[in-house]
Amino acid sequence: MATEFSFPDPAAKAATAEFETEKMSLSMGPSHPSTHGVLRLQLELDGEIVTKCDPVIGYLHRGDEKIAENMTYNQFVPYTDRLDYIAPLANNMAYAIAVERLAKLEVPARCQAIRLITAEMARLSSHLLGLGAFGIDTGAWTVFMYTFTEREKLYKLFEELTGARFTTSYSRIGGLQRDVPEGWTGRVDAFCDQFLPILEEILALLTRNKIFMDRTVGVGVITKEDAIAYGITGPNARGSGLGLDLRKDKPYSGYEQYEFDVPVGTTGDSYDRYLVRGEEMRQSVRIIKQAIAKFPGGPWFATEARKIFAPPKDKVLTSMEELIQNFMIVTEGPQMPAGEVYFEAENPKGVLGFYVVSKGGGVPWRLKIRSPSFCNLSILPKLCVGSLISDVVAILGSLDFVMGECDR
Amino acid sequence: MFNLWFNLNPILQGVLKGLAVIAVIFPFAGACSLAERKVSAWMQGRPGPNRAIVPWFAYVPVLGKFLQRLGVFHLIADGAKFLFKEEPLPGHVNKLYFILAPALAMMPAFTTVTVVPFGAYLDGAGRTLPLMLANVDVGLLAVFAVSSLGVYSLILAGWASNSKYPFLGGVRASAQLISYELSMTLSVVPVFLWINAPGTPGTMSLAKVVAFQSLPGFWGGAWFVFLMPLSAAIFLVSLFAETNRQPFDMPESEADLVGGFHTEYGAFKWSLFFVAEYSHMIVGSGVFTLLFLGGWNPLPWLSLADFFGWLRHLTGAAFTLHPLFVGVVSIAFFLGKIVVLLFIFMWVRWTVPRFRYDQVMKLGWQKLLPLAIANLIFYALAIAFIER
Numbered sequence: 001m002a003t004e005f006s007f008p009d010p011a012a013k014a015a016t017a018e019f020e021t022e023k024m025s026l027s028m029g030p031s032h033p034s035t036h037g038v039l040r041l042q043l044e045l046d047g048e049i050v051t052k053c054d055p056v057i058g059y060l061h062r063g064d065e066k067i068a069e070n071m072t073y074n075q076f077v078p079y080t081d082r083l084d085y086i087a088p089l090a091n092n093m094a095y096a097i098a099v100e101r102l103a104k105l106e107v108p109a110r111c112q113a114i115r116l117i118t119a120e121m122a123r124l125s126s127h128l129l130g131l132g133a134f135g136i137d138t139g140a141w142t143v144f145m146y147t148f149t150e151r152e153k154l155y156k157l158f159e160e161l162t163g164a165r166f167t168t169s170y171s172r173i174g175g176l177q178r179d180v181p182e183g184w185t186g187r188v189d190a191f192c193d194q195f196l197p198i199l200e201e202i203l204a205l206l207t208r209n210k211i212f213m214d215r216t217v218g219v220g221v222i223t224k225e226d227a228i229a230y231g232i233t234g235p236n237a238r239g240s241g242l243g244l245d246l247r248k249d250k251p252y253s254g255y256e257q258y259e260f261d262v263p264v265g266t267t268g269d270s271y272d273r274y275l276v277r278g279e280e281m282r283q284s285v286r287i288i289k290q291a292i293a294k295f296p297g298g299p300w301f302a303t304e305a306r307k308i309f310a311p312p313k314d315k316v317l318t319s320m321e322e323l324i325q326n327f328m329i330v331t332e333g334p335q336m337p338a339g340e341v342y343f344e345a346e347n348p349k350g351v352l353g354f355y356v357v358s359k360g361g362g363v364p365w366r367l368k369i370r371s372p373s374f375c376n377l378s379i380l381p382k383l384c385v386g387s388l389i390s391d392v393v394a395i396l397g398s399l400d401f402v403m404g405e406c407d408r
Numbered sequence: 409m410f411n412l413w414f415n416l417n418p419i420l421q422g423v424l425k426g427l428a429v430i431a432v433i434f435p436f437a438g439a440c441s442l443a444e445r446k447v448s449a450w451m452q453g454r455p456g457p458n459r460a461i462v463p464w465f466a467y468v469p470v471l472g473k474f475l476q477r478l479g480v481f482h483l484i485a486d487g488a489k490f491l492f493k494e495e496p497l498p499g500h501v502n503k504l505y506f507i508l509a510p511a512l513a514m515m516p517a518f519t520t521v522t523v524v525p526f527g528a529y530l531d532g533a534g535r536t537l538p539l540m541l542a543n544v545d546v547g548l549l550a551v552f553a554v555s556s557l558g559v560y561s562l563i564l565a566g567w568a569s570n571s572k573y574p575f576l577g578g579v580r581a582s583a584q585l586i587s588y589e590l591s592m593t594l595s596v597v598p599v600f601l602w603i604n605a606p607g608t609p610g611t612m613s614l615a616k617v618v619a620f621q622s623l624p625g626f627w628g629g630a631w632f633v634f635l636m637p638l639s640a641a642i643f644l645v646s647l648f649a650e651t652n653r654q655p656f657d658m659p660e661s662e663a664d665l666v667g668g669f670h671t672e673y674g675a676f677k678w679s680l681f682f683v684a685e686y687s688h689m690i691v692g693s694g695v696f697t698l699l700f701l702g703g704w705n706p707l708p709w710l711s712l713a714d715f716f717g718w719l720r721h722l723t724g725a726a727f728t729l730h731p732l733f734v735g736v737v738s739i740a741f742f743l744g745k746i747v748v749l750l751f752i753f754m755w756v757r758w759t760v761p762r763f764r765y766d767q768v769m770k771l772g773w774q775k776l777l778p779l780a781i782a783n784l785i786f787y788a789l790a791i792a793f794i795e796r
Contacts, residue, residue, distance in 0.1 A: 024572065026572050026573075048576070048765060136663060137663045138761040138762060139655065139760075139761040139762025140759075140760065140762075141448070141452075141758060142448075142451055142452050142759065145452035145453065146452065146453070149453055206761075209760065209761065211760050212761045214763065214764070215761060215764055215767075388764060388765060389664045389665070389765075390661065390663075390764045390765060392664070393664040
């Protein structure tokens with residue numbers, strides 16, 4: 001994977017010929033403050049300049065794809081939490097939609113709207129963390145604390161909705177774990193209103209900060225061609241000027257009903273990726289506010305999908321038909337037709353794809369996850385070569401990856 | 409009381425002075441570490457350390473809760489923790505140098521304090537006499553000479569750790585500290601050009617600098633920060649770099665070098681580095697105060713002697729001119745300015761990101777150094793012109 005380092009300037013090369021230096025290998029990670037989890041970079045250094053970079057991944061490999069083959073579709077939902085654990089709600093939604101596409105099942109508008117709101121909230125949560133961690137990587141601690149204050153408010157809302165702050169497991173095939181609580185959408189709306197000025201305040205700490213710009217402008221440039229060649233998606237690709245956004249290109253869960261812009265960068269450096277994330281948060285708030293304004297009523301799960309979504313609990317306890325239905329779904333799993341499907345959703349980190357092969361029954365025959373962090377990290381060997389150690393940290397921060405998803 | 413002191417054996421005096429330095433600097437540096445945590449907490453909208461409390465103290469009505477919220481007991485708790493923790497000594501280090509490095513880090517800080525005047529008292533004739541442990545005429549030169557030894561501890565720590573991240577930290581430290589010492593030294597030369605008339609015996613004494621800022625008249629009473637703002641700015645920036653404070657904390661930048669030169673250190677050895685950093689900040693702030701902020705003079709164009717003259721006039725109380733009272737008040741003025749400067753150190757640290765290593769070097773060599781030289785030439789010409 002590694003790319004050999006070559007001096008861009010022939011004069012520099014001539015200078016090194018007479019001044020021979022010894023290369024030093026440096027293992028950055030898997031426990032390093034700014035490798036965001038358990039990424040390990042095997043660096044080769046010439047002084048402070050990185051001449052070779054070998055990412056070593058897999059420290060967090062749990063065999064999620066194999067695990068999926070041994071459990072029913074609904075039982076796998078908690079495992080999707082642990083992919084991109086910064087935005088579990090978005091993963092839950094992507095997985096549920098993938099399986100529903102397999103069953104050719106349409107969920108009601110209310111269910112779609114709830115999923116969409118939670119996914120956008122997850123995007124806010126993820127981008128806030130990405131921003132804060134980027135701040136720490138460049139040395140600005142206070143930004144991290146500011147963003148975590150906001151994330152705490154989001155977590156309170158997640159807890160109210162799903163019962164869990166972190167591993168939400170909210171989606172079910174054909175619906176959700178439960179309906180939104182009384183007044184919850186109002187509280188989300190209130191959060192959005194107070195969040196926007198705070199977001200501006202947070203971004204103001206970095207956007208025109210001379211030191212931050214020195215650290216990020218022109219650092220870790222991903223060209224448009226590279227972004228395509230390496231399969232980079234999400235804000236990282238948009239930072240490089242690729243206007244790819246599945247929410248616009250292949251709308252799902254009702255994204256087509258809402259107005260929002262897709263921010264696109266120009267140069268593809270770390271600073272552009274930062275700007276794109278900042279703007280995406282504003283757009284997410286815009287989407288959430290629209291979705292709440294026309295929040296649909298009606299059922300919150302696919303009522304006619306009797307072999308897929310378990311019936312309400314009060315019916316289970318009173319009616320024979322529903323009791324049997326519940327029993328079958330819990331023991332055998334939601335019944336899927338044979339076939340295969342690939343669905344990808346625009347997650348905070350990029351395109352999260354689920355490829356599900358079914359031979360019928362309640363258990364997937366094969367489930368493959370296309371995780372955005374894995375693909376986004378594939379460009380590291382090319383990106384880090386020729387930069388300083390501090391740049392590597394800034395690049396890692398700007399790529400905003402999650403190892404839970406990369407190693408899965 | 410004074411007589412008792414002056415009748416003591418000089419060697420005993422020296423020992424007592426040394427102990428006094430340790431007794432003052434150590435708690436002061438500890439308080440700084442607490443202040444750092446509290447200031448950062450206030451800036452980031454958190455309560456900060458507010459848990460530790462001496463068992464029975466929580467029952468003291470208002471004060472107990474207040475001090476707990478203020479976190480003052482964390483000072484004791486942290487100190488005790490560092491003292492009683494296991495002292496890890498990794499197997500791969502060079503033991504002698506590994507242990508020597510933190511001790512060496514403390515030495516310059518403690519030594520420089522002795523030549524820094526920290527207050528003044530008025531003698532019978534109304535003259536202001538500085539309070540300092542060792543009145544050496546080379547003054548600032550001694551501070552620079554000794555404090556530049558501080559870099560050895562960082563290099564030694566990085567080298568003795570025999571590990572890659574500390575090594576990189578040590579290399580960065582050596583390059584950075586040497587580069588910024590140049591501009592720092594050059595930035596204060598105009599001050600001494602100003603106070604030393606040609607043809608007379610010159611001095612580098614810090615007390616003289618303060619005495620110059622206490623002179624009557626517009627030019628005499630002006631602090632050097634007003635007379636030489638550029639010098640002050642260069643000195644302050646270099647001070648940040650010299651004390652390894654963000655945005656110049658290259659040697660330990662925790663984002664890329666884990667902990668830099670102190671990655672392999674733990675327990676009390678680590679805390680010695682920590683205390684040394686704050687001690688350097690305290691001494692550096694002290695020197696900055698003396699050079700540019702008028703030392704112990706309460707306000708610009710208001711010298712300490714005038715202040716106490718007015719105080720005597722307004723209150724009519726005789727104790728206002730008592731040497732002890734004057735001394736304590738002047739030390740309070742001096743420490744007050746240091747505290748403000750320390751707050752600025754912390755304020756900056758929690759506000760701005762960190763430079764990259766090459767940017768630090770570029771700033772030092774390509775911007776600050778030429779600026780310092782230009783500044784020096786300008787003032788040299790200006791002073792020559794004024795004196796002619």
